[in-house]
Amino acid sequence: MTLPTHTAPHLVLLGAGHAHVHVLSTLAAQPLPGVHITLIAPYPRQLYSGMVPGFVAGHYALDDCVIPLEPLLENTGIRWLARSATGLDANTCCLTLDDGSELQYDWLSVNTGPVQDRQRIEAALPGAREHGLFVRPIETLGALWPRVAEMASTRALRVAIIGGGAAGIELAMAIRHRLPTASVTLITGGDKVGASYPSGVQQRVSRALKRRNVTVLPDVAASIQSGEVVLGSGARLACDVPIIATGAQAPAWLAGSGLALDEQGFIAVDACQRSTNHANVFAAGDVSSRVDQTLARSGVYAVRAGPALAKNLAAATTGMEPTPHMPPANTLNLLSCGDHYAIASWGPYSAQGRWVWWLKDWIDRSFIKRYQKA
Ligand SMILES: Cc1cc2nc3c(=O)[nH]c(=O)nc-3n(C[C@H](O)[C@H](O)[C@H](O)COP(=O)(O)OP(=O)(O)OC[C@H]3O[C@@H](n4cnc5c(N)ncnc54)[C@H](O)[C@@H]3O)c2cc1C
Known part of the structure; x- marks a missing residue:
């Protein structure tokens, strides 16, 4: 048609x-x-990924993190499919x-x-499709996370986050905050955690994870089976909830x-x-x-x-020539640590503290408020 x-x-x-x-x-x-x-x-709304770790940690309701689309379209004549x-x-x-x-x-x-290309991820990590909780689409993660939190209310869960990039790091610490009785493991996929960050930020992140009792495994996940993740070294990690945060395609x-x-x-x-x-x-x-x-x-x-x-x-x-858009070389990067604490980096500089979390919270809420129409 x-x-x-x-x-x-x-x-x-x-x-x-x-x-x-x-x-x-x-x-x-x-x-x-x-x-x-x-x-x-x-979806009838845009879920703002920057606030999803805060949602997982329990700081925000899902509605705090979304921009509904219909109010934005009102009286514009724009058709939404x-x-x-x-x-x-x-x-x-x-x-x-x-x-x-x-x-x-x-x-x-x-x-x-x-996207997280299920076929490619399954080829590299057999069992991911059947057993894993994918971070994208972010709407699906938002819908499924409350079920995990509910499961954790009846027993101590073993959670493994596969992928040591920004999303994996933030989610590991958010889950630690939300589920204090769970064992939380971050499988980094290599020697370094937060490998794309400057070494000063990597050190801050490693210390933050250690302080919050998140186990960091500098290994790759080779496959996922019911109740466990098999690592590249051959070791097996008991796991109830494997979260796939291995990056996007x-x-x-x-x-x-x-x-x-x-x-x-x-x-x-x-x-x-x-x-x-x-x-x-x-x-x-x-x-x-x-x-x-x-x-x-x-x-x-x-x-x-x-x-x-x-x-x-x-x-x-209107038949005019477009103009170039040059993104800035450095932007402020804010990594939340789950418990009203965050790490900031801008180019080679970094800092951390509760004030960084308040800054992140203010920036994120302001972004949502700007586009959230009553
Ligand atoms: C847990 C997590 C936390 C993150 N935190 C941060 C952070 O704090 N700061 C930061 O800078 N980055 C963060 N990121 C990265 C960030 O999510 C992405 O860089 C960002 O979402 C990219 O924005 P975008 O507008 O390109 O796409 P998206 O935000 O992914 O928006 C794409 C939209 O298109 C829709 N869509 C998808 N496929 C189709 C299709 N085929 N047809 C029609 N519509 C479609 C989706 O539903 C969605 O509404 C985080 C990522 C994750 C997973």
Whole structure:
């Protein structure tokens, strides 16, 4: 089935990630006359990942961490389809949705974030699909975590977090805070914990984990079976809840799309957030290539991309040239430690304390409040 086409030129916003939330709020204030706009997003809200460790720790209710989409769309004329894209043909400007329908566009803007590719993860870590709790989609983690917390109220759980990046570190300490009787183990996947951080931050993180009685195993998880994780060394770790925080990949549906992709499969964009081979396609956030390869993928960059994307989409749909968006070389990175304590880093500098947590809490709540409309 092909969804009805419109005589007006059609802009499709795919995904309601951090940048698109800003685009939507801009469009409410500054509509694009004569342009028909469709938002495709599977959930009626955007769950803000930066606050999810705080939700897991018990500091926030899930509703504190979400930006509902419908209020943002009110009186904008933007149509919302509660669907996911499963395919894209950039040569014919056609999206395939998860109900099999097809949608034509004149301009496409993609902000769908990364995925945890179940097939790839299962190949590297057999048993992950059957036994593991994946951190993405983040909505699923948000829905399943209360069940884990409930299980922990009847017996002492053994929890293993597989993946020693920022998400794994924060979740390990959040779980320690929320479930004081549980045994919590972080399987780092290598020698270092928080390997992408400068060594000063790595040391702070190691001390924070130790102080909170999180066991750190500098090993890889080789497979997961019922009740245990088998490590690369051959050792077996008894485990009731293995949490898969092994990083994120590009969505598989981009592979045959005809869009130029970077070496990891993310959409290759120029400095104006535009596909390098299809000028009517824009991409922002974690689904896009990094203009500067030294920058990490993070929610902070996805947030920063929003205002530039709003301007560039307005320019594209009015026949103007887009303008370059240069993300800053350093951004403030805040790692929560579960118990109203956090570690901050900015380039080579780092600090820690309760004040860092209050700062993170204030920044995160302000972000939500900015887009949460009553
Ligand atoms: C537990 C955890 C904690 C984190 N904490 C932080 C932090 O404190 N700071 C930080 O900077 N980063 C953090 N990150 C990383 C951060 O989540 C990502 O960098 C960030 O979410 C990327 O933003 P985005 O807008 O590109 O995509 P996302 O936030 O992933 O948003 C993508 C949106 O698109 C939708 N979508 C997905 N697929 C489709 C599809 N096929 N069709 C239509 N819609 C689709 C999704 O439902 C979602 O609404 C954390 C990650 C995790 C897992």
